[in-house]
Amino acid sequence: MKVLKFGGSSVANAENIQKVLAIIKAASDPQIVVVSALGGVTDLLIKAGTLAEQSNEAYKDVLQKLETKHLDTARALLPVTHQSSCLSMIKQHFNELDEICNSVFYLKELSLRTKDRVISFGELLSSKIISAFMLSQGLEHDWLDSRKLIKTNSNYGFAAVNFSVTNDKIAYTVTSSHKNLFLAPGFISSDDHGNTTTLGRGGSDYTAAIFAAAVNASSLEIWTDVTGMMTADPRWVLNAKTITHTSYQEAMELSHFGAKVIYPPTIQPVMQKNIPTWVKNTFAPNEAGTVITGASDQQGEIITGISSINSIALLSLEGSGMVGIPGFSKRLFEALASEKVNVILITQSSSEHSICVAVNTNDANKAKLAVDTTFEIEITQGRLEPLKIETDLSIIALVGDKMRHHTGIAGRMFSALGRNAVNIRAIAQGSSERNISAVISSDDVKKAVNVLHEAFFETTYKQLNVFIVGAGNVGSKLLDQLKQQQQFLLEHLNLQVRITGIANSRKMLFVDNGNEINLNIWKEELEKAEVMNLNAFVETVIQKNLRNSVFVDITANPDVAAVYNKLLEKVVSVVACNKIAASSSYESYSKLKSLAKEYNALFLFETNVGAGLPVIGTLNDLRRSGDKVNKIQAVLSGTLNFVFNNYDGTKPFTEVVRQAQAEGYTEPDPRLDLGGTDVMRKIMILAREAGEQIEMDDITNNYFLPASCFEGSVEDFYTEMGKQEAHFKALYDEAAAKNCKLKFVAQYENGKASVGLQHIPSNSDFYHLYGKDNIVLFYTQRYPEQPLVVKGAGAGADVTASGVFADIIRVARV
Structure with missing residues (x-):
């Protein structure tokens, strides 16, 4: 016999319920089918009860909306000839629900017991509508009232199951029937007095597991709206993968730390009976999903999944009075237990000076009151600080059975988070080494999940x-x-x-x-x-x-x-x-x-010097490998190199500069180039990268532009250059007479830097430098006589963009 459970999304509407029925029909084995309330119904029932408690008549509107939803679903599913009794059943249930809420309205009290009674209607209604639909389709079955079979204590809202009694009742009921198909509402149960109890939000999974264990089912299938358990929340991680096979222990860890596909208590009953449990997709029934068994078989993966819990508060008890004194932890946890505060994570400093626990944010204030009361004497005497509360936190957890066999997992986890500015407030690792948990800011949790998923799963990119x-x-x-x-x-x-x-x-x-x-x-x-x-x-x-x-x-x-x-x-x-x-x-x-x-x-700023040329990268590589830079000589202005390569006195100097600006070689204000300021910046950057503490004022600039060219606007600059044509022609003629070329050279040596126009003879590395090219000569301990030369285009949009591109790639390789 198999047990199949269908969640709220699977039975959200008539169309989805028809898909459910197709899955039930396709199975040949005897089945017990457990269903949740129609999608969204439980929340609306809670809302109706809460409004009634507040004496707010809007609860009637909520009940009317719910009644309409159920009536419409029944009409959409059932042939007209089968509708009457089902519609009458829905009306009767809502009349009863209205009477309960009306009592709450006048009493202004919604006890936990009454709340359980109110929200139980969701599963009762959905299961009876689906039962009527199955009968209309010729599927003979028994409808089982889970309240009569699953017996619990009276802890309303999260009742504990009496498995001895429950197993006997379920086994007897199923074996006594001649039917091969059973349908039961999930989530609901009852105590010894017959009062309705519930198994906690998500309890329909638990119901199915209880039935599976009681009848020693061949398998349990949890049908939901995703294809199995995932390596991370697919709403956050686009590349999340289905976990094909995991262990009961891993599944419990993942569900405990926030994986919403399966309700945490579900695992225990099936694990005890070693019943394979499948998590499958109602809307893609042919996909394999996830199987949960006694051992994981996640091929090649050390980590099985990444999960998280939001709305966490971190409680810190600190003080020198704790050191060396036994019993503090016991008293702390007794205080929390007395207020039914569930502790999710525990960490304690090795000095015994502090102990931190993570709890749900909703429990933080009552936890503080309980703990401060318990330690009132120590706090008054100054031996302990009042309990500190930090909120807006989340827990992120790595889970995997194979972690205990591999070193360095925690290092990879914290390194990946650290590189992305995710600050860790607390850390815990279970003794089984099956999970590593960290408390982080809730603002960082989505990024953290993506960072860790990339680090451990996304080997593709x-x-x-x-x-x-x-x-x-x-x-x-x-x-x-x-x-x-x-x-x-x-x-x-x-x-x-x-x-x-x-x-x-x-x-x-x-x-x-x-x-x-x-x-x-x-x-x-x-x-x-x-x-x-x-x-x-x-x-x-x-x-x-x-x-x-x-x-x-x-x-x-x-x-x-x-x-x-x-x-x-x-x-x-x-x-x-x-x-x-x-x-x-x-x-x-x-x-x-x-x-x-x-x-x-x-x-990174490679393009600050030489555009796309690997100048700064080469310099850094030299220093990182232990070399020392003694001298740098360079032509670092593509603009000035272009200008002096194209100026020969046959056309005005100002015309050549305008051409350089038109072709995109100059700064928006060409005076930064021609005045040497841009080259000064570049040689200073190189000197700094070589280890020199140097400022712009420390650099000597041997200007070749007349001072009048720096006055006024950019157009004034061009006008004045035209007036100074004789000056530029004289500079060219003087160099040509020596069979030299004019180059604007930057130099750094012995802590000193300078820039200026120089006559370059034909035997110089600078002589055959054409167009917009740059050249840098590094003289180092390893290159004392013949320098290491970097040469190529040093200006232009394409090459500059390529240099920026290269820096972006460097970031990715860290």
Whole structure:
């Protein structure tokens, strides 16, 4: 004989009940079918009782809504010739329910006993409607009144089953019948006085397990709206997988820590009888689902699943008076037990100075009153602190039988959480080593589940959530490159790069969690988005609290650079094309590097020097491998290299500069390039990355522009350059007379840095440097005579975007 249980979603309406009947008909073995109330009915019954207790006549509207729901369901299921008796039964039950609620209304009291009576109508009604439907379809069966078979104590709301009596009653009733099919309401039972009791929310699962154990069923099937137990909550983790096979112990751990597919007490009766238990999907009956047996068989997985409980409060009892004194824990738990406060997690410091327990938030205040009363003398004497309560917490748990055979699981768990700024308030591990639990902020629980699922299950890919500020020339090229490479990254690097936010100077665009911006239409979507507000953008990045978040700055805006510290403190890595932060005061630069290290985030700015060239990366690799940089010589301005490669006196200098700006090589204000400020920033960044504490004022700038060119606007600059053509022609002629080229060279050596225009002879590495190319020469202990050379295009939207792209990939590889 098999036992099948169908939950509220499976019997939510007439259409679903027809699917249930198809599943029942398909089974050849004798069956006991247990059903829940129609979907949503239990909550409405509780609402009706609560309103009645408050003397609120709105309870009548709720009862009317419920009556209509049940009548409509019966009419939709039953042929007209079978409706009369069923509709009459529904009316009778609601008349009785109305009388009970009316009494509650006048008494203004809804006792636990009465509440159990009220909510029992949900399962009674659904089972009798389904029974009438089965008879109309020719399915002969016995309807069993669970209240007469399952006997409990009088702990209303969560009654304890008397298994000795219950097993005998069920076994006798089933074996005495000539039928092969039975139908019973779940959730409800009765005490020794015949009063209706209930088995706790989710108790229909428990009812089915009780029946299965009593008749030594060949299997128990829990039919719900998901295909088995999942490795994590599929509403939070899009890539959650079905657990094909798990053990009774693992299933109990997962259900205890919040997995809602199966009610925790369900496992105990079937485990004692070693009855295989299936969790299957009513709406996909041919899919295998999950089987729960004596041993797990989750192939290749150390962790079976990840679960969580919300609405947790952490209670902390602390004080020096606890150290070395026996009995404190006993008194603490007795105080909690006296108020029926269920303890979910326990942790105690090795110094015995404190003990923490996690409880449901709803129990926190009565727990504090009970504990403070119990320890009133110690608190008055100052040997103990009053009980401390922290709320807005959740518990996240890793569960798996195989954990005890593998080292490093806790390390992987806490490392993954730490990298994503999930702070852990308390930790506990069961003696069976079957679970590791951590108390965290409720704000972090969704991210934590995703982080751990990625760390332990998603070997297929890692997800990166990218927020981009700056969608101009370089930003557009970056988004094009990301779009082009999305599939490649997924196939070859197991990396999913999701663009979750984009902003320019006018607008900012976000998508909801679980989605990403469509890179085919991002420009159109951005134009329709809300007005850009930098602080709001940053707050949204932080509030979204997504795993592996990256903030990408493709601006030259000092205000954007000023928010890096706030992001790094929230473990949001920063990729900066913007040079302002890395070239600000050494104190600010050093602070950002320290924050990145402290919070285990990355602060990357490869494109600050050499656009897409691996200049900073190469320098860092040299230092990390133990080399020491003695000297750096470089041509670091693609703009200036372009200008002096194209200026030969045959056309005005100002015209060549305008061409460089038109082709996208210059800063918005070309004076930053031609005045050497941009090159000064770059050599300073390199010197700092080489270990030097250096400021802009420490760098010597040998200007080649006349001072008058720096006055006024950008157009004034171009006008003045035109007037100074003779000066620029003289510079060119002087170099040409020596058979040299003009190059704007940056140098760092012995703690000193300088920039300026130089005559470059033909035997120099700088001589054959064309177009917009940059070149950097590193002279180190390992490269003392022949330098390590990095050379290539040092300006342009495409190569700069590719450098930013490379930094984003570096974040993913941490």
